[in-house]
Amino acid sequence: MKKDFKYLINYLLGSLALLFIVAPIINMYFAADLDKIFSTARDSEVRNSIFFTLLISFLSTIVFALFSIPLAYLISKSKSWLKTILLGLVNIPIVIPHSAAGIALLGLVSRENPVGKFASSIGLNFVDSPLGIAIAMAYVSVPFLIISAYTGFKEIPEDLELASRNLGATRWQTFLNISIPLSGRSILAGIILMFSRGISEFGAVIMLAYFPTVTPVLIYKKFTTHGLEFAQPIALIFITICLLIFVVYYLFGIIGKNKS
Numbered sequence: 713m714k715k716d717f718k719y720l721i722n723y724l725l726g727s728l729a730l731l732f733i734v735a736p737i738i739n740m741y742f743a744a745d746l747d748k749i750f751s752t753a754r755d756s757e758v759r760n761s762i763f764f765t766l767l768i769s770f771l772s773t774i775v776f777a778l779f780s781i782p783l784a785y786l787i788s789k790s791k792s793w794l795k796t797i798l799l800g801l802v803n804i805p806i807v808i809p810h811s812a813a814g815i816a817l818l819g820l821v822s823r824e825n826p827v828g829k830f831a832s833s834i835g836l837n838f839v840d841s842p843l844g845i846a847i848a849m850a851y852v853s854v855p856f857l858i859i860s861a862y863t864g865f866k867e868i869p870e871d872l873e874l875a876s877r878n879l880g881a882t883r884w885q886t887f888l889n890i891s892i893p894l895s896g897r898s899i900l901a902g903i904i905l906m907f908s909r910g911i912s913e914f915g916a917v918i919m920l921a922y923f924p925t926v927t928p929v930l931i932y933k934k935f936t937t938h939g940l941e942f943a944q945p946i947a948l949i950f951i952t953i954c955l956l957i958f959v960v961y962y963l964f965g966i967i968g969k970n971k972s
């Protein structure tokens with residue numbers, strides 16, 4: 713009887729936590745005005761902002777995956793004390809406030825900084841540009857890809873990679889033909905997480921680029937200039953897109969499914 717009572721308490725407390733997460737979103741859907749939703753969806757500014765946000769996040773995810781996946785592999789195979797430090801460094805963007813991350817990035821790539829000056833000399837601009845937005849998105853989201861890929865690489869039996877090397881494959885060939893395929897599910901999970909986190913970023917992005925306007929910044933702009941009535945339909949459309957990505961994430965069995 714006591715055991716059943718304890719489980720009941722857990723269910724009640726767990727239900728409150730779940731309600732806290734889903735209640736604001738459910739309320740938005742029930743309070744939505746369909747006419748406003750459809751008219752907002754037809755607004756060219758909203759459509760262009762959503763498309764631009766998805767595109768920039770996708771491109772930044774692909775580009776930074778080229779660097780992040782090898783880094784995750786190297787960390788997973790490291791046996792030195794540096795491994796713990798590297799994992800800590802990778803998680804820094806998650807820990808610090810994202811507005812502070814945006815300030816740090818702006819200080820690095822502004823035209824007064826050597827990095828910004830060099831970029832300007834070759835025709836690149838990070839401030840108020842798609843390039844700056846991509847960097848801001850990648851900075852706050854890349855830890856999700858690295859940690860997910862790291863977890864996948866850690867689960868690979870060392871015997872398989874060793875057998876590949878004994879058969880004459882180089883480290884690079886083993887990485888491409890053995891390690892990547894076997895950890896593919898974790899890598900894909902990290903890519904989707906990084907993309908999803910990128911499209912939702914606000915703090916770091918607004919510090920580098922108010923224009924062109926990504927959707928989180930557009931929602932903020934509409935709210936500050938016109939109020940909740942104009943911001944809420946855009947927010948609801950964007951939340952729906954994020955939820956669809958989340959559903960795809962699960963439908964592919966990325967979370968909670970053993971590798972076949």
